Amino acid sequence: MGIQGEGTERSADRPREYRAAELAEAAGITVRTLRFYQERKLFSPPRREGRIVWYDEHHLARIRTITELLARGHTLGGIAELISAFSAGRDAGQAAELLGLSEPHPWSEEEPVRLTPEDLAAYYGSESDADNLAAALDIGYIAVDGDEIVHLSRDLLESSSAMVREGIPLSAILRVGHELRDQVDTAAEAFTELMRRHVLPEALGPAAGADGPVSEEDMKRLGETLGRLRPLVKKAVYAEISLAFDRKLRAELHLSEPAEDG
Incomplete structure (x- = not known):
């Protein structure tokens, strides 16, 4: 059963889902802008259930990343190339530099880890795709400094990659x-x-x-x-x-x- 403005209730095997209007409200954009992003293929296609289209938290994280990049002066065309670069593994160093949305927290007791995009892929394999990258940026697990990706906690990096190796997506x-x-x-x-x-x-x-x-x-x-x-x-x-x-x-x-x- 859907919850107005908060998407559908989450189940054990699926993240919270949103209708178009709910997702647009949560992301702070208009439905028209959402449709435009979808036409530009800036995120993966939503799930269809009959005539109803459902978006999930990955779509929300991606839209928030797009919003941040636009605020930093990047064009939609450049953002599309960036997403394509991470998805296909091309020009990853340049893509990582463009994704510098936030700085690591120098006051944190956690030990940050500097990684190249290739290093990050070595930790997570095929799981290090653009959707997961956008989600990690949205949570604040990773930031970017020049050509390097900075994971903000070695403990989180090592534990999460170990769980991936155990079969958890x-x-x-x-x-x-x-x-x-x-x-x-x-x-x-x-x-x-x-x-x-x-x-x-x-x-x-x-x-x-x-x-x-x-x-x-x-x-x-x-x-x-x-x-x-x-x-x-x-x-x-x-x-x-x-x-x-x-x-x-x-x-x-x-x-x-x-x-x-x-």
Whole structure:
């Protein structure tokens, strides 16, 4: 059953889907523009169900990428060539340079990994197509610096590519990553609030909250405090996810176990 303005409900084997008007609204464009992009073959054909046409989250990610590229001054013709280059593996270095939509976050504790487009293909094989590239850009997993693609987390790169080798489609992994973003942000906000209430006042000293700049001594003390607390927070979050994963797996295995005799 469709949900107006939010697409159809997602099933286990298919991402959320949208009618043309719903997709256009979610992407911030008009239906006429959507049709024009489709005529220019800037994204893969939608799924047809009788007379109804359904678009999915990959189409939404692609349109958002097109919008970003247009905002950076690229023409639709150039964007079409870019997409073709990534799809066919031609002129990949130039294509990667054009896709510089955002910069890596230098403050992140995660280790970024610099890759050529060929390196990225080595990690994901045939899964490193234009649709998945657009989805990864939309989530923020990858950015571009010159001729190199920067994956923002070595852990995410290695774990996701390993899951692909286990047979999980990259599109499905990216979809889960997109769904997790809000939930992870909520958890991060909860721990940030704990620090705001119980750690920052002491770490920054009695002058915290004043209009003046924070002193170098305060920043050093804060850095040392966060250096101790961040690993603890990550361990707590990992443990909660691990326990939840165990619960879900036990429930799934119990449902699939054959009934015992007697």
